[in-house]
Amino acid sequence: MVTLPPVSIHGRRLGEDVLSNANLTVNLPKPKAWARKREREKVATETATNTMVSAMDLFEKLEKVGEGTYGKVYRAREKATGKIVALKKTRLHEDDEGVPPTTLREVSILRMLSRDPHIVRLLDVKQGQNKEGKTVLYLVFEYMDTDLKKFIRSFRQTGENIPVKTVKSLMYQLCKGVAFCHGHGVLHRDLKPHNLLMDRKTMMLKIADLGLARAFTLPIKKYTHEILTLWYRSPEVLLGATHYSTAVDVWWLGCIFAELATKQALFPGDSELQQLLHIFRLLGTPNEEMWPGVSNLMNWHEYPQWKPQSLSSAVTNLDKDGLDLLSQMLHYDPSKRISAKKAMEHPYFDDLEKDPL
Template sequence: MPIFKKEKKMEVYENLEKIEKIGEGTYGKVYKVKDINTGQIFALKKLKLENNDEGVCVSTLREISLLRALSNSSYIVRLLDVKQIRNKVGKLLLYLVFQHMDSDLKQYITSYCRRLTKLPPQIIKSFLYQICKGVSYCHSRGVMHRDLKPSNLLVDQERGLIKIADLGLGRTFIIPIKKYTHQIMTLWYRAPEVLLGDTLYSTAVDMWSVGCIFAEMSLMKPLFKGDSEINQLHSIFRCLGTPNESIWPGVTKLRDWHIYPQWKNNDLRILVPDLDPSGLDLLCKMLTYEPSKRISAKKAVEHPYFADLDKSQFENVI
């Protein structure tokens, strides 16, 4: 972890120099930076704080709190430092320093697509295992991520590591489950119960997302690619069949349930042809309609699909 020098002239981290901008979103920018004293590379997230009078917004505080709580895991990107300042014009800024990773999974898959090759099966298996371990770690500590997608999974290509990032939509959960907003998750990775308006969802929503990511690593493209909530549901139903009360008790009682076209279930062996039988079995368990029957992250890491994976390589990794 770097030693950060005292701020000078309201400029944060005078020992860090910007190398390049590596990301930009609604709330801020992310830079690749270097510690001029040690040569270490980090990621610096500069956040815009919308309401300066009331301080840091709730979602930002939530992300910082969750990251601090979860950063001890080898499977979660490490938050190294947080600093809040006012710049010369009085605007409140928040800086978060993270360990730097080469790319994200979306970029990683795209790099293979450009070479007209697919991800090797062992890389898919290794990445999926690490993702499941990270999700299991979050769930065991009462945290749902709620926005798992390839761009929120950061990759260290040299070491073959993948880590969960961006917990801005993460929420702690309690038993009994309370109501949450259903406007979460990028559409292509959104669980059907959320698309149908269920506000009593739990950790199973993350496992649906993991299943979508698993299929995408094998196919090199998203499995379900809708351009609206209803279109996303149709995309899922066309592949997995239209659900009913016999396979998903209570589905017709969900808030946004309507009468949908009756599509038949397609064979996952046809939809995702490059997975072996154990991989297909795990994918099927992740993409189970009934949330209570969907495989948990803890059970997923014990699945036979990972039997031939050397898991010791992920122990004590920073």
């Protein structure tokens, strides 16, 4: 087991102490610019393993396997052991920001959640330099050879349906991982097939990319909503709600569930308005009776009035129990949406062998 050095964020050390307290909620305050710069410089030093050895002295890059807003991801080999790992490279800002806040959040939250088998494991954090001599951070992860997006696409290309047992197993694992996050006070906020890693041989699924995750507290805090991926965004966020909690992640679960069953995105909107209209056409235009308070949300307008359609008309290959679970995940009223933990107890999963998961 790799021992990670402690990280200090705004005066709080996150590491062994977090793992020892399952109910600890992590809050990341927003200090003034000068304090943030000083603290992030400290984190950049403390986060990297306490050695002057560069990451590239320890690892050999084999190929780039991904790239996003927050860095590039490489498949790499640890030189000493030959072990294959994933390296997520994050360049430090040259301005006053220092270590990107998404990286700080990802490291601290991954340490808190690393005990669950359905959360991708952070093995280490290393410093290195790019070709221009600029300092970069490498997050060293266990390597998974595919993701759910590629997995679904492979079935779409062959024209075959994903086996029912496979859909059931993947959804149970996903619910289990999300329930673990929520039980430790963490909202993922960016669940989508691309962020769900898989092992092709074992069919193990792991939640990754926690850079947008947030610790939540009660009462519910105010959050931004612009950064969430559009197709899986919950209606309360689309309508401008800034106070939300675990129900937003459950909506994402429902969208992914439907996509596993049909191999197509359930609500593929190309704008916030079109996304809402996709949802309204299938689930009906919400009103105060079905969702108290909806008309008070910031982005609420007079929308076209649609009646609810049967989920079975849009989501094939799900039995009665599957459709019932999906309907509870896609409930308009966030307070009535099923929790990830409760979803694990749904009759849909009764015939699933859960012990090996």
